[in-house]
Amino acid sequence: MFGALRAWQTEPMSAIRGARERARIEVTAAIKDEARKQLAAEGAAKLSLRAVARELGMVSSALYRYFPSRDDLLTALxxxxxxxxxxxxxxxxxxxxxxxxxxxxxxxxxxxxxxxxxxxxxxxxxxxxxxxxxxxxxxxxxxxxxxxxxxxxxxxxxxxxxxxxxxxxxxxxxxxxxxxxxxxxxxxxxxxxxxxxxxxxxxxxxxxxxxxxxxxxxxxxxxxxxxxxxxxxxxxxxxxxxxxxxxxx
Amino acid sequence: MFGALRAWQTEPMSAIRGARERARIEVTAAIKDEARKQLAAEGAAKLSLRAVARELGMVSSALYRYFPSRDDLLTALxxxxxxxxxxxxxxxxxxxxxxxxxxxxxxxxxxxxxxxxxxxxxxxxxxxxxxxxxxxxxxxxxxxxxxxxxxxxxxxxxxxxxxxxxxxxxxxxxxxxxxxxxxxxxxxxxxxxxxxxxxxxxxxxxxxxxxxxxxxxxxxxxxxxxxxxxxxxxxxxxxxxxxxxxxxx
DNA sequence: TCAAAAGCAAGAGCGGTGCTCTCGTTTTTG
DNA sequence: CAAAAACGAGAGCACCGCTCTTGCTTTTGA
The missing domain is CATH 1.10.357.10 (Tetracycline Repressor, domain 2)
Known part of the structure; x- marks a missing residue:
């Protein structure tokens, strides 16, 4: 068990360091995917952070950990x-x-x-x-x-x-x-x-x-x-x- | 007074029939002007019916007597x-x-x-x-x-x-x-x-x-x-x- | 190893939006 | 002159972007 932990820590920098970082990448991608889905369905004007969060089963405020504002999400898209x-x-x-x-x-x-x-x-x-x-x-x-x-x-x-x-x-x-x-x-x-x-x-x-x-x-x-x-x-x-x-x- | 009323009623169709119709035309134009001003200042995304009404000194619901929806206002613009x-x-x-x-x-x-x-x-x-x-x-x-x-x-x-x-x-x-x-x-x-x-x-x-x-x-x-x-x-x-x-x- | 620091989800809340409905008032109509 | 239509005002609904606080978990560093 500790060996596994040590193995993680000795992984190269390019790899994902921990569970937190891995989760962050996945959640960020999921947000962009859902946002892109809503964008394709309704257009940029109707894209709503709250709707994206709702669809992903999280609370809207949590989404701001990944994108500081709606415009930043749009910029990523x-x-x-x-x-x-x-x-x-x-x-x-x-x-x-x-x-x-x-x-x-x-x-x-x-x-x-x-x-x-x-x-x-x-x-x-x-x-x-x-x-x-x-x-x-x-x-x-x-x-x-x-x-x-x-x-x-x-x-x-x-x-x-x-x-x-x-x-x-x-x-x-x-x-x-x-x-x-x-x-x-x-x-x-x-x-x-x-x-x-x-x-x-x-x-x-x-x-x-x-x-x-x-x-x-x-x-x-x-x-x-x-x-x-x-x-x-x-x-x-x-x-x-x-x-x-x-x-x- | 009744004479004036009768004279109004015998005016040609192309002219403005009454005070109400005249006011409606003026208010409609004022709404479009204010909306165009906000459009030029902030863009279509930021155009708000409530802000237009506020600037014109009326209540937002009153604006719906002139344009049935925000999209209709935008269409006029x-x-x-x-x-x-x-x-x-x-x-x-x-x-x-x-x-x-x-x-x-x-x-x-x-x-x-x-x-x-x-x-x-x-x-x-x-x-x-x-x-x-x-x-x-x-x-x-x-x-x-x-x-x-x-x-x-x-x-x-x-x-x-x-x-x-x-x-x-x-x-x-x-x-x-x-x-x-x-x-x-x-x-x-x-x-x-x-x-x-x-x-x-x-x-x-x-x-x-x-x-x-x-x-x-x-x-x-x-x-x-x-x-x-x-x-x-x-x-x-x-x-x-x-x-x-x-x-x- | 263990406490401090940082990241995170959740909730409440603020001010704003489009839009609907109701209720008196005023103007137009028949 | 009464019925009908148009109107302004207000309250209210559901939604929005965004902020702040509160606990919890992971990471970090001495």
Whole structure:
């Protein structure tokens, strides 16, 4: 018995130290799971700490041991949502990067990642709204969210960088007014990228989510019917604006 | 006295019939004004019926004589917001349509309207979030909102239609997969428009708001710095996708 | 080894919310 | 002029986020 105790204490730091810490991790995960369930069911506005606690069989005040406020719980869900959509994008990117270097695959990867983002958004509309709709907690995003929030953008950058190296880009001319900003952007987000493509890339990033948001938020209701083919065509055209070569290129 | 009463009763239907009706209109407007003030200050999530009533010196239950629920108040604000941004777009369209028929004005009008939408959004971020962020009341937009919600899109359609008539469009080829949807779209939203431009136009509509949303919602923080010139360049490129001819065209 | 410290669940409670109902009062209507 | 409708005020219900206090358990450190 004492031997077992000693064995626990000599476990590496990375492992869970005691029963308390283990329980804390499990309870924290259970809270987030239940909160995510309520978020998916009713939306962020209806998410209630008391309801989460009730469903977990604990008292509402106990929940504040794990999240100092409702906004902190929402922030945790925001980070998870960014990670989820980011991972969906990265997975589809890996899947579309089977054969590297083949001409035209840049466009295929771009469309694949865009469709992955759209699919995730349609499957998790409330979580999507949490991160790409109105920012509900506070006015500015907490620092914890900036890393996960960049993952989709990183994938898009990687696609364009790879295509630039492997197939070349059909670069649009860079207007003089935009040159300083484009150079700053390129140096900031992708040091190896040509300034002429950095600005269109950021714009395409925003426009991609414009297409997704309009569909998820119902702006396309009674307007666009064949949404899959409509979306694919739109993001294909978007790929052209960042220099990815299509069939017509 | 009775004469005055009779005179009131013989007034035309369009006028206000009595003191009660007049008061109702005024109180309704006061409620909406105060609600809009709180919306602009704190956002839709913090809008409280009780606070509105308190500020207006009435009891919260009295407010329910004018709006049956909080969501109905929000819906009224949504309609007003759609009308406001729609009117901003229409006004800038009229201003940019001084000299009609001159070559290249289609592009100028497009950029002017896009900038007007962006300016309004940056000036009224919470109202913008109410209509182009997560749909907060219910899941589907009430029927009252569809008309006002279409105003900006109508302006964009008008610009392209006028340019099509006056200057011609540089139409991109229409892929076969998109043809049925494009024809349905064209017949639905703008009977005089070529199918090849209908789909890109709807996509550009969504992408325009993607650019605005990313800026308003803070997604461009620490990414895009020179936002005005960045936006103008992006919507100029967007104009090209709907066939409006630029200098390079 | 054992007492101090820290973490934890539970409960009561505060001020706030949306919303309903009732009750006089006032205005409109027939 | 009486019936009907609209209205403001108030009390009250259930819920919310959040705080504070009270005991209990685990962890810690001398």
């Amino acid at each position: 925001i980070v998870d949502a960014y990670d989820a959509v980011g991972e969906a994008a990265e997975r589809s990117h890996r899947a579309a990067t089977g054969a590297a270097g083949a001409p035209g695959t840049g466009l295929a990867r771009w469309v694949a990642v865009a469709c992955a983002v759209r699919d995730w958004a349609l499957a998790h509309p409330h979580e999507y709204a949490l991160i790409y709709g109105s920012p509900v907690p506070g006015y500015t995003a907490p620092q914890d969210t900036v890393g996960p929030a960049a993952r989709v953008g990183m994938v898009l950058i990687a696609i364009v960088e790879d295509a630039h190296r492997d197939e070349g880009l059909a670069l649009p001319p860079l207007p003089d007014e935009l040159r300083p900003e484009a150079e700053r952007l390129a140096a900031d987000i992708a040091p190896g990228l040509a300034p002429a493509v950095a600005a269109p890339l950021v714009a395409a990033w925003a426009q991609l989510f414009g297409l997704v948001s309009f569909e998820v938020f119902g702006q396309f209701n009674r307007v666009v019917e064949a949404r899959e083919v409509f979306f694919r065509q739109a993001v294909t055209e978007l790929a052209r604006t960042v220099g990815l070569l299509g069939r017509r290129g | 949504i309609v007003d917001a759609y009308d406001a941004v729609g009117e901003a777009a229409e006004r800038s369209h009229r201003a940019a349509t001084g000299a009609a028929g001159a070559p290249g004005t289609g592009l100028a009008r497009w950029v002017a309207v896009a900038c007007a939408v962006r300016d309004w959004a940056l000036a009224h971020p919470h109202e913008y979030a109410l209509i182009y962020g997560s749909p907060v009341p219910g899941y589907t937009a009430p029927q009252d909102t569809v008309g006002p919600a279409a105003r900006v899109g109508m302006v964009l359609i008008a610009i392209v239609e006028d340019a099509h008539r006056d200057e011609g469009l540089a139409l991109p080829p229409l892929p076969d997969e998109l043809r049925p949807e494009a024809e349905r779209l064209a017949a639905d939203i703008a009977p005089g428009l070529a199918p090849a431009v209908a789909a890109p136009l709807v996509a550009a509509w969504a992408q325009l708001f993607g650019l605005v949303s990313f800026e308003v919602f803070g997604q461009f923080n620490r990414v895009v710095e020179a936002r005005e010139v960045f936006f103008r360049q992006a919507v100029t490129e967007l104009a090209r996708t709907v066939g409006l001819l630029g200098r390079r065209g």
